[in-house]
Amino acid sequence: MPTPSSDKTLLLIGASRGLGYALAVEYLQRGWRVVATERAGSRSRLHDLAEASDGRLEVETVDINDPVLVGALRARLSSWTFDLLFINAGVTNNPRETIAEVATQEFIRVMVTNALSPMRVLESLQDLVVPTGTLGIMSSGQGSVADNEAGSREVYRASKAALNTLMRSFAARHRDDPRAMLLIAPGWVRTDMGGPEGRLSIEESIPKVADTIDAQSGKAGLQYLDYLGRTVRW
Structure with a gap:
């Protein structure tokens, strides 16, 4: 079982279900204090989790595709500092649909939600993270250009490759930043988004995702890693 830490804080964007919700549960079990977000009006399981958390989980609302709402979240959290900012929000589309x-509108929807908006959130909230902290985004192994030998899921792949490229540009602009920066590929997990044929259960993926994130603490610079901590080819 994870050993509870004590005073660590996590800002988790996109935690109402699936991998995000599981990450909230995992970090609470590790003794962290968590601020986790859902979209307004969703009334997710996060609220039940918060009620059972002894005050260690706070639920916030944001739509990452709305810069005004992201700015409002930033203002509400202005008195906080975090050890880890992790952005999990994302969508998929018809996996059989080719480019x-x-x-066009579907392409824009996936690209904005999976690439543009997570980076805008990172830009807006990253100054809440301490110099010894970590900035992370949930990517995918399907974002690897080098490993794309099978094709399929073309739009989703493109959106995650775009996210990875934008994160590399962010890291280049912040090359003197002492914080760890992570793109995490959680594996093919059986969730609403991953589908029932996924190779991994949430229980097989998420504790190892958290182990991988925590193991990079204090290591400056950007890494693209899978859930087992292995480097993924760009």
Whole structure:
């Protein structure tokens, strides 16, 4: 079982269900204090988790695709400092739809939600993270250009590759930043988004994701890692 820490704090963006919710549970079990977000009006399981957390979980609302709401969240959290900012929000689309078939608006929806918005959130909230802290985003092994030998899921792959590229640009602009920066590939997990054929259960993925994140604490610079801590090819 994880050994509870004491005074660590996590800001977790996108935690109403699936991998995000599991990360909130995992870090509470590790003794962290967590601020986790959902979209307004969703009334997710986070509220029940908060009620059972002895005050260690606070639920906030934000739509990452709305810069005004992201700015409002930043203002509400202005008195906080965090050891870890982790952004988990993302969407998928019809996995069989090729780039020749996808509607322009659908392409824009996936790209904005998976690449543009997470980076805007990172830009807005990163100054809440202490110099010894970690900035992380949930990516995917399907964001690897080098490993894309099978094709499929073209729009989703492109969105995660774009996210990875934007994160590399962020790291280049902040090359003197002492904080760890992470892109995490959690594996193919059986969730609403990953589908029932996923190779891993949430219980097989998320504790190892948290282990991998925690193991990088204090290591400056950007890494693209899978849930077992192995480097993923760009």
